[in-house]
Amino acid sequence: MLESMTGYASLKGEGQGHSWTWDLRSVNAKGLDLRLRVPDWIEGLEPAVRGALSKGMARGSVNLSLRINRDDETGALAVNAAQLEAVLSALQAVEERAMDKGISLAPSKASDLLSQRGVMEQAVEETDSKALLAAITAQLPELIASFKQMRATEGQALEAVLADQLEQVSDLTQQAAEAAEARREEAAETLRANLARVLENADGLDESRLAQELAVLAVKSDVMEELDRLRAHVQAAKDLLAQGSPVGRKLDFLMQEFNREANTLCSKAQSVDLTRIGLDLKAVIDQMREQVQNVE
Structure with a gap:
């Protein structure tokens, strides 16, 4: 059976505290031209995707994009100790300089400190990239099969x-x-x-x-x-x-x-x-x- 070089497929998945969306499309070309846009913070993802696509087709200008979102972006807040220490040191320096000038400052409140940029941040758990890589690449056969079916x-x-x-x-x-x-x-x-x-x-x-x-x-x-x-x-x-x-x-x-x-x-x-x-x-x-x- 002939296959066209024109094709399209999309797929969604989730796992390991993340959700993602695949987008795969191609048009005609003299040879096989793979253009990938995948996150670079997942080690081994691009080679795995490139290898799977190369095995599944011989010709075409192929574009693949993968968008990944973390599910816990609204997680609990935590104090950034380093940033708090920097804010306190700056505050102390300001107070000492004011005293030298005979200027009296109002007492600082905890809420004033916490409102400073970077003192409070989301508590983000470290991602198990290997487990996430396995979950993502497990969908590649389904994505490529859908793509080849359209072709x-x-x-x-x-x-x-x-x-x-x-x-x-x-x-x-x-x-x-x-x-x-x-x-x-x-x-x-x-x-x-x-x-x-x-x-x-x-x-x-x-x-x-x-x-x-x-x-x-x-x-x-x-x-x-x-x-x-x-x-x-x-x-x-x-x-x-x-x-x-x-x-x-x-x-x-x-x-x-x-x-x-x-x-x-x-x-x-x-x-x-x-x-x-x-x-x-x-x-x-x-x-x-x-x-x-x-x-x-």
Whole structure:
């Protein structure tokens, strides 16, 4: 089954006094480009996430973000002893300086001290980062599975479109073969008539040179080789679709080969019908190439 490089998944979790939210999305790219935004205070988190994503996909520009919140942000308050000591030392210095100047200060209250910035703070328990890492990374398989399911759904739609376009190429190739066969007798008759006129008006003509020129003309007008290769490319593309992802790179290369044969067919056409079919082929192949850009 094909997978698209376009996908999205989100997931929420909680544990170890924390809650978190995953956001995973991707678009098409030539290779695998992983861009992660995860907290750096959890040791080993980024390598674990990067490794899991690398195993789960082969191509795409992938962006993942993880937001973590602590559940006890409204916990009990505690005195910051160091900050209190700094405030008391400052207060003592102020009082001594005031006494030297003969200035009497009102007595300080405990509430005045506690209101100073940094004296009171939340009592936060030390986080067990290893346990939190285990809880978070345990969700990775579920997140990646949901993400790949969306890519697979998109891939099914892509596969159906590509299969239909391959059938169009196959039908146009058959039409080109029929047009080339119908043109064959007319081209041969025209060539015979032109050759007769040349022979009538050319004394001492080098017959071997004439034979070589005729052979070159025949090769330049013969499109059967291009049609055979187009048929082979159609079968190769169908085999790749049946194989399933990752085949995007191979399909992309095959689109170049399709386009090369269609261009050659147009250059050799020498008839309105064959030229029209060649242009129709080029249009369908270009549409296929656009779809293939999103196949993993």
